[in-house]
Amino acid sequence: xxxxxxxxxxxxxxxxxxxxxxxxxxxxxxxxxxxxxxxxxxxxxxxxxxxxxxxxxxxxxxxxxxxxxxxxxx
Amino acid sequence: xxxxxxxxxxxxxxxxxxxxxxxxxxxxxxxxxxxxxxxxxxxxxxxxxxxxxxxxxxxxxxxxxxxxxxxxxxxxxxxxxxxxxxxxxxxxxxxxxxxxxxxxxxxxxxxxxxxxxxxxxxxxxxxxxxxxxxxxxxxxxxxxxxxxxxxxxxxxxxxxxxxxxxxxxxxxxxxxxxxxxxxxxxxxxxxxxxxxxxxxxxxxxxxxxxxxxxxxxxxxxxxxxxxxxxxxxxxxxxxxxxxxxxxxxxxxxxxxxxxxxxxxxxxxxxxxxxxxxxxxxxxxxxxxxxxxxxxxxxxxxxxxxxxxxxxxxxxxxxxxxxxxxxxxxxxxxxxxxxxxxxxxxxxxxxxxxxxxxxx
Ligand code: SF4
Numbered sequence: 221x222x223x224x225x226x227x228x229x230x231x232x233x234x235x236x237x238x239x240x241x242x243x244x245x246x247x248x249x250x251x252x253x254x255x256x257x258x259x260x261x262x263x264x265x266x267x268x269x270x271x272x273x274x275x276x277x278x279x280x281x282x283x284x285x286x287x288x289x290x291x292x293x294x
Numbered sequence: 295x296x297x298x299x300x301x302x303x304x305x306x307x308x309x310x311x312x313x314x315x316x317x318x319x320x321x322x323x324x325x326x327x328x329x330x331x332x333x334x335x336x337x338x339x340x341x342x343x344x345x346x347x348x349x350x351x352x353x354x355x356x357x358x359x360x361x362x363x364x365x366x367x368x369x370x371x372x373x374x375x376x377x378x379x380x381x382x383x384x385x386x387x388x389x390x391x392x393x394x395x396x397x398x399x400x401x402x403x404x405x406x407x408x409x410x411x412x413x414x415x416x417x418x419x420x421x422x423x424x425x426x427x428x429x430x431x432x433x434x435x436x437x438x439x440x441x442x443x444x445x446x447x448x449x450x451x452x453x454x455x456x457x458x459x460x461x462x463x464x465x466x467x468x469x470x471x472x473x474x475x476x477x478x479x480x481x482x483x484x485x486x487x488x489x490x491x492x493x494x495x496x497x498x499x500x501x502x503x504x505x506x507x508x509x510x511x512x513x514x515x516x517x518x519x520x521x522x523x524x525x526x527x528x529x530x531x532x533x534x535x536x537x538x539x540x541x542x543x544x545x546x547x548x549x550x551x552x553x554x555x556x557x558x559x560x561x562x563x564x565x566x567x568x569x570x571x572x573x574x575x576x577x578x579x580x581x582x583x584x585x586x587x588x589x590x591x592x593x594x595x596x597x598x599x600x601x602x603x604x605x606x607x608x609x610x611x612x613x614x615x616x617x618x619x620x621x622x623x624x625x626x627x628x629x630x631x632x633x634x635x636x637x638x639x640x641x642x643x644x645x646x647x648x649x650x651x652x653x
Contacts, residue, residue, distance in 0.1 A: 281542060
């Protein structure tokens, strides 16, 4: 139920965005999120965009993980 | 798919698991609160890559599972209101009440419709102005803001036939109840999407009075393992705190718009959880300002209390005391196609997950 999936914003009309997951399009209400632009990734939950995905934080997490991977397990 | 594939990368999974093995020396039991985490742990076989001293236990974070039988019975009672249209998220429809389920009522001719979003329920109300349209509001802080937004919308548009039966719940009191109950765990893998709304401060009590570490986690295999690593580090050094692993989504302050809507529309009430009983200030009730949308206010029904299904130990499972394998009905009398308890209905219920990925 708390499932929420990353979706890419295609276009915005009023308080609703057209978003894509893989190649399937969905409507996402923007009543819970502002400052959304086409190209952003949002998290879609029960028809609502609940948060934006922060690309910089995502890159930072990945950098940290790759660093762990580069030590190699003992 | 971006933001999914890289968090399922096998090399990273094994690397993080290797790191966990390096730092973990003590026996440790972690509770994944959210059913979404339970599902991912089983689906990707994460327990198998962890060392044997690390135990994962599922918790009360499945909204369908913790909805009480009394709530289901109440929802069924609303079917008998003349011309009623009942709208609900899909999972709930199959949960057995004490004598029937919404699915059976639907088969019996009642107008019960599955919606993906609460806004669809508002649309249905607009399209059927002479019929009362009820929405069954279940879910935690992740889902409740959508209901709040729909109620505000309905008020703006002066929709007079849209009513919400709220069983929305908030997470922190349930976690504190588990701790007070003496659950034998050493830390929480905390729900990422609840926290996206609430922010991280809601777990401060768990750390200060419960002395347990909390890591807010994403839902992919690498996310969950990284969260385990963070909790193991906290535990090994005796330093419990709230940390955010799921930083691409969760900000410490959470989603302010959603929080404002929640407090505008809802107030806290004592609420009943399956397995946990009544927990003070753990449920969301519609405020007086919006009482015209409150089903309980507009159409009060009274439904007697009934005992939970005989033999079902959902309650102990939700409290982290038992696992589905301890239940005599698991996989025999109780299966996903013929569920006895709520934990076997929801895809993210612990019993349904154990059943699907049983070896
Ligand atoms: S297996 Fe079925 S009866 Fe047993 S605890 Fe789970 S839901 Fe209840």
